[in-house]
Amino acid sequence: MTTATLARDAIWPGLVNPEGSRWHYLDTAATAQKPQVVIDAMIRALGSDYATVHRGVYARSADMTLAFEAARRKVAGLIGGDEGEIVFTRGATEAINLVAQTWGQANLKAGDRILISTLEHHANIVPWQMLRERTGVAIDVCPLTDDGRIDLDAAERMLTPAHRLVALAHVSNVLGSVLDAPCAVALARSVGAKILLDGCQSVARLRVDVKALDADFYVFSAHKLYGPTGIGALWAKAEILDAMPPWQGGGAMIDRVTFERTTYAPAPQRFEAGTPAIVEAIGFGAAVDFVTGQGLDAIHAHECALVQAAREALRGINAVRLFGPEDSAGIVSFALEGVHPHDLGTILDEEGVAIRAGHHCAQPLMAHLGVPATARASFGIYSDESDIAALVRGIERTRRIFG
Numbered sequence: 135m136t137t138a139t140l141a142r143d144a145i146w147p148g149l150v151n152p153e154g155s156r157w158h159y160l161d162t163a164a165t166a167q168k169p170q171v172v173i174d175a176m177i178r179a180l181g182s183d184y185a186t187v188h189r190g191v192y193a194r195s196a197d198m199t200l201a202f203e204a205a206r207r208k209v210a211g212l213i214g215g216d217e218g219e220i221v222f223t224r225g226a227t228e229a230i231n232l233v234a235q236t237w238g239q240a241n242l243k244a245g246d247r248i249l250i251s252t253l254e255h256h257a258n259i260v261p262w263q264m265l266r267e268r269t270g271v272a273i274d275v276c277p278l279t280d281d282g283r284i285d286l287d288a289a290e291r292m293l294t295p296a297h298r299l300v301a302l303a304h305v306s307n308v309l310g311s312v313l314d315a316p317c318a319v320a321l322a323r324s325v326g327a328k329i330l331l332d333g334c335q336s337v338a339r340l341r342v343d344v345k346a347l348d349a350d351f352y353v354f355s356a357h358k359l360y361g362p363t364g365i366g367a368l369w370a371k372a373e374i375l376d377a378m379p380p381w382q383g384g385g386a387m388i389d390r391v392t393f394e395r396t397t398y399a400p401a402p403q404r405f406e407a408g409t410p411a412i413v414e415a416i417g418f419g420a421a422v423d424f425v426t427g428q429g430l431d432a433i434h435a436h437e438c439a440l441v442q443a444a445r446e447a448l449r450g451i452n453a454v455r456l457f458g459p460e461d462s463a464g465i466v467s468f469a470l471e472g473v474h475p476h477d478l479g480t481i482l483d484e485e486g487v488a489i490r491a492g493h494h495c496a497q498p499l500m501a502h503l504g505v506p507a508t509a510r511a512s513f514g515i516y517s518d519e520s521d522i523a524a525l526v527r528g529i530e531r532t533r534r535i536f537g
């Protein structure tokens with residue numbers, strides 16, 4: 135079994151067990167481990183560089199503001215956007231809720247339709263259902279192909295001029311299937327709909343260019359990109375952001391406040407009420423530097439090779455059922471006949487292997503697959519063949535235990 139190797143010169147404190155052995159961490163799709171450079175950047179920001187942003191008249195605050203805005207520039211650069219088009223949010227979930235509650239509330243009404251798909255994460259389902267309750271907008275669900283991709287031929291048949299938004303995962307967090315994003319954008323455009331791409335699983339695995347794609351909204355979380363929790367980004371086209379009403383009110387998002395009337399700051403500040411996640415933003419920027427330094431094409435090739443190797447190894451175990459397409463990006467979901475994924479996950483943990491077992495915040499997809507849960511192995515920059523070998527050993531042991 136060979137896989138392409140990626141320069142793994144970074145230090146990953148999270149991958150070392152207390153006694154010094156390697157932890158076989160196969161849950162990167164849930165959250166990625168952090169390289170030391172990100173941790174160091176955050177320690178500096180929290181310590182010797184710490185100050186507030188945007189308000190201070192002293193030099194430390196001015197420096198921190200520059201670093202904070204530089205992080206926004208880096209995040210924008212990662213996906214080919216402009217810095218003025220990046221709104222810092224708590225994560226992808228908050229970014230989608232922001233779009234639903236501002237753009238959606240202002241632009242959608244009863245009679246309008248939204249198209250999502252069977253494989254969406256709950257974060258790209260529930261905000262639209264909540265919007266449906268408030269506005270009467272209808273939601274349609276695009277089916278999947280037999281191998282677990284969003285069926286864009288079906289989408290083409292389903293889309294009508296009543297569709298105002300298409301909201302799809304760029305990469306599935308369960309199946310790893312990669313959306314044909316240019317085709318999805320073209321389909322949305324053909325009926326005059328806007329398109330939101332959930333980039334949570336794609337930004338750390340694929341090169342993304344929102345301008346070349348001509349997307350309208352793109353959302354992602356820093357913690358899946360080797361950065362910290364508590365921060366993520368909404369990218370939206372400038373003209374869309376400019377026209378969106380504010381969301382949360384408070385400091386930093388205003389132009390002028392009187393008791394009679396408040397005017398608002400331009401985007402993106404209009405959507406960032408309150409003191410922002412300063413340290414997390416610095417960590418987000420450091421994570422972007424790290425990932426772009428490794429090179430997304432190299433990361434993608436590395437993870438594709440690992441997926442191929444993992445699928446091949448798992449196929450060699452009789453009782454394993456594999457889900458998703460052969461060319462999934464960095465993620466492999468599977469079931470072991472006669473063993474609940476939670477039991478498998480527990481035994482693997484005893485073997486020093488961490489997988490995710492459950493519905494992966496995609497209960498409608500589980501219903502579609504006809505299973506309550508799957509086991510999921512997901513890879514990152516730091517993954518290698520030893521992780522796959524440990525996974526296979528653990529599965530073999532589980533089979534022996536379960537007879």
Ligand SMILES: Cc1ncc(COP(=O)(O)O)c(C=O)c1O
Nearest residue numbers: 225226227255257307332334355
């Ligand atoms: C495809 C996808 N969308 C959205 C989310 C939600 O991300 P977060 O919990 O960081 O807001 C996740 C996280 O698992 C995801 O994988």
